[in-house]
Amino acid sequence: xxxxxxxxxxxxxxxxxxxxxxxxxxxxxxxxxxxxxxxxxxxxxxxxxxxxxxxxxxxxxxxxxxxxxxxxxxxxxxxxxxxxxxxxxxxxxxxxxxxxxxxxxxxxxxxxxxxxxxxxxxxxxxxxxxxxxxxxxxxxxxxxxxxxxxxxxxxxxxxxxxxxxxxxxxxxxxxxxxxxxxxxxxxxxxxxxxxxxxxxxxxxxxxxxxxxxxxxxxxxxxxxxxxxxxxxxxxxxxxxxxxxxxxxxxxxxxxxxxxxxxxxxxxxxxxxxxxxxxxxxxxxxxxxxxxxxxxxxxxxxxxxxxxxxxxxxxxxxxxxxxxxxxxxxxxxxxxxxxxxxxxxxxxxxxxxxxxxxxxxxxxxxxxxxxxxxxxxxxxxxxx
Numbered sequence: 001x002x003x004x005x006x007x008x009x010x011x012x013x014x015x016x017x018x019x020x021x022x023x024x025x026x027x028x029x030x031x032x033x034x035x036x037x038x039x040x041x042x043x044x045x046x047x048x049x050x051x052x053x054x055x056x057x058x059x060x061x062x063x064x065x066x067x068x069x070x071x072x073x074x075x076x077x078x079x080x081x082x083x084x085x086x087x088x089x090x091x092x093x094x095x096x097x098x099x100x101x102x103x104x105x106x107x108x109x110x111x112x113x114x115x116x117x118x119x120x121x122x123x124x125x126x127x128x129x130x131x132x133x134x135x136x137x138x139x140x141x142x143x144x145x146x147x148x149x150x151x152x153x154x155x156x157x158x159x160x161x162x163x164x165x166x167x168x169x170x171x172x173x174x175x176x177x178x179x180x181x182x183x184x185x186x187x188x189x190x191x192x193x194x195x196x197x198x199x200x201x202x203x204x205x206x207x208x209x210x211x212x213x214x215x216x217x218x219x220x221x222x223x224x225x226x227x228x229x230x231x232x233x234x235x236x237x238x239x240x241x242x243x244x245x246x247x248x249x250x251x252x253x254x255x256x257x258x259x260x261x262x263x264x265x266x267x268x269x270x271x272x273x274x275x276x277x278x279x280x281x282x283x284x285x286x287x288x289x290x291x292x293x294x295x296x297x298x299x300x301x302x303x304x305x306x307x308x309x310x311x312x313x314x315x316x317x318x319x320x321x322x323x324x325x326x327x328x329x330x331x332x333x334x335x336x337x338x339x340x341x342x343x344x345x346x347x348x349x350x351x352x353x354x355x356x357x358x359x360x361x362x363x364x365x366x367x368x369x370x371x372x373x374x375x376x377x378x379x380x381x382x383x
Contacts, residue, residue, distance in 0.1 A: 004316035005369060010182045011255060011359035015247035023243040032216065033239030035246050040193075042249050047161070047168040049176070049195045051202035053209055054242055058157040058179025058192040060235045062090035065153045065175040065194060067208055067231065068201050069125050071096045078118050079127040079155075080110045081325040081332070082345040087129055087155050088326055096124065097335060100327045102342040106283060107131065108352075111344075112140040119148055128173070129155040133185075133293035134284040135164035138172045145173075153177065160186055161252055163289035170195045180245055185255060185291055188245035191237050208232040258359035259292035262366065266295045266355060269370035273297075278377055295355050296322070302350040309353060311376045317369055320354050 023035055031054075040052040055061040071077065073095025079087055081100035088098040101118050104111045108131045115126060126145050128136035138154075145152045152173030156162075159169035160178050170176025176195035180188045194209075196202040206216050212232030217223045248255070263282075273279045280298040284290050299305040305321065312319045325345040327337035339346065356369060 003313070003318040005318065005356050005361075005365050007318040007320055007354070007356050008183050009358045009360060010187050011258070013247050013251040013254070015250070016244045019243040019247050020240055023240045029238055029240045031236035031238055032219075033242070035239050035242035036237070039242045039246050039249060042246070043193060043195075046249075046252065047171055049168070049171050050197045051195070051199070051205075053194045053196075053202075053205055054237050054245075055192040055194055055209065055235050056237045057190050058177055058181065059086040059090065060233075061177035061179075061192040061194040062086055062153070062155065063093065063233075064205055064208055064235055065177060066090045066094045066096075066125075068175065068196070068205055069151045069153065071124055074122060075124040076120060076122040077125045077127060078115055078123060080129050080345065081327040081342050082108060082131070082323050082348060083129045083155065083326065084157070084323065085326065086157075087127060088331075091125070091127075098326070099123070100325075100332075100337065100342060102344045103131075103348065105344055107134045107136075107285070107288075108348055109134065109136040110141075112137045112144070115141065115144050119144075119150075123148065123150060125151050125153055127153045127155055130159035130162065130169050132282060132296065133159045133162040133169075133291040135159070135162060135169055135288040138164050142172065151175075157192075158184065158293045160184065160291060161256060162291035162293070165287050166289075171197070174198065174201065180248075185259060185293055186245070186248040186252065188241045188248065191241050191245055204230065209235040255359055256291060259357070262357060262359070262361050263290075263292045263295050265363075265366045266370065269366075270297065270373060273374070273377055294357050296352050297355070298348065298351045299353060300351070305351050305353055308373070308376055312369070312372055315372045317372060318356060321349075322352050322354055323349060325349050
């Protein structure tokens with residue numbers, strides 16, 4: 001059904017068609033053209049990233065990271081269960097086993113206090129997922145990785161332009177993975193980026209992204225012909241998508257300010273419910289700089305969550321729940337996991353509601369959403 005207030009609408013800055021037109025006029029639509037280079041350079045300069053390569057999605061950025069970490073069958077990779085399936089699939093495709101660790105109650109991120117006890121001689125990688133654009137405790141995670149000789153892959157799909165102690169997410173581990181899917185803060189329909197901290201990793205990543213060939217070196221004149229030199233796949237996006245993305249990245253500050261306005265309105269309007277103990281609102285530590293990717297609230301129970309979503313949908317407002325923990329999925333069961341093993345992840349999954357969130361939500365729409373939520377709890381209180 002159509003909703004008068006959808007869950008998401010991609011924001012347009014006004015230059016997307018102009019840049020796409022320039023790309024078309026230039027006759028270079030496939031990957032690694034001038035718009036790809038401009039996007040990568042922008043992220044390197046603005047985010048203090050080591051080396052950046054655009055990818056076809058956040059998923060393929062993770063898959064490249066798994067290849068670059070040399071993940072082999074039988075290896076173990078520590079990650080949260082409360083995440084999108086791509087986080088696990090990237091490593092399962094290499095034959096590894098995801099080792100799921102529970103999340104913190106405050107940020108809903110991987111609980112760094114539980115990581116060390118999950119490490120075994122088979123552990124190869126730790127994958128912190130920056131949920132809602134709020135940073136995991138990267139100092140502690142990196143320290144654990146250093147002690148045990150592990151690599152760190154940041155799943156920063158939701159974390160573009162968010163910070164941890166002043167540094168941008170995606171730049172803190174060995175690799176960082178971004179997403180520019182249309183539900184993210186900065187979009188090109190489908191797209192992503194891989195950030196690599198170490199020069200050697202970048203050189204290999206460039207080959208993996210070009211189907212395992214040294215094609216990029218050929219076009220730079222570093223080799224006289226290009227050939228197959230490593231494993232790889234088609235991880236390079238079309239330059240026409242990069243043209244669209246550049247128009248978004250150039251307005252990072254403007255888009256973030258618009259999303260902050262939406263976030264702050266929700267917080268002000270719904271704070272009375274939090275003070276009464278009816279909901280828990282999105283929060284973050286002082287040393288984390290959010291990018292305002294989403295606004296969620298936690299209800300008292302699954303039954304309340306279900307009723308609230310139905311109430312909003314009846315009013316023409318699309319609010320949604322989020323991840324079903326991966327350890328409770330059929331694939332998780334096939335790996336020996338079962339419900340009850342990660343209680344915080346399961347409780348959060350049952351109670352979390354994501355409210356409509358996009359840069360162009362109007363004041364009238366925001367007021368309407370808040371009023372319906374307040375009305376729901378007023379009605380519920382009288383029952």
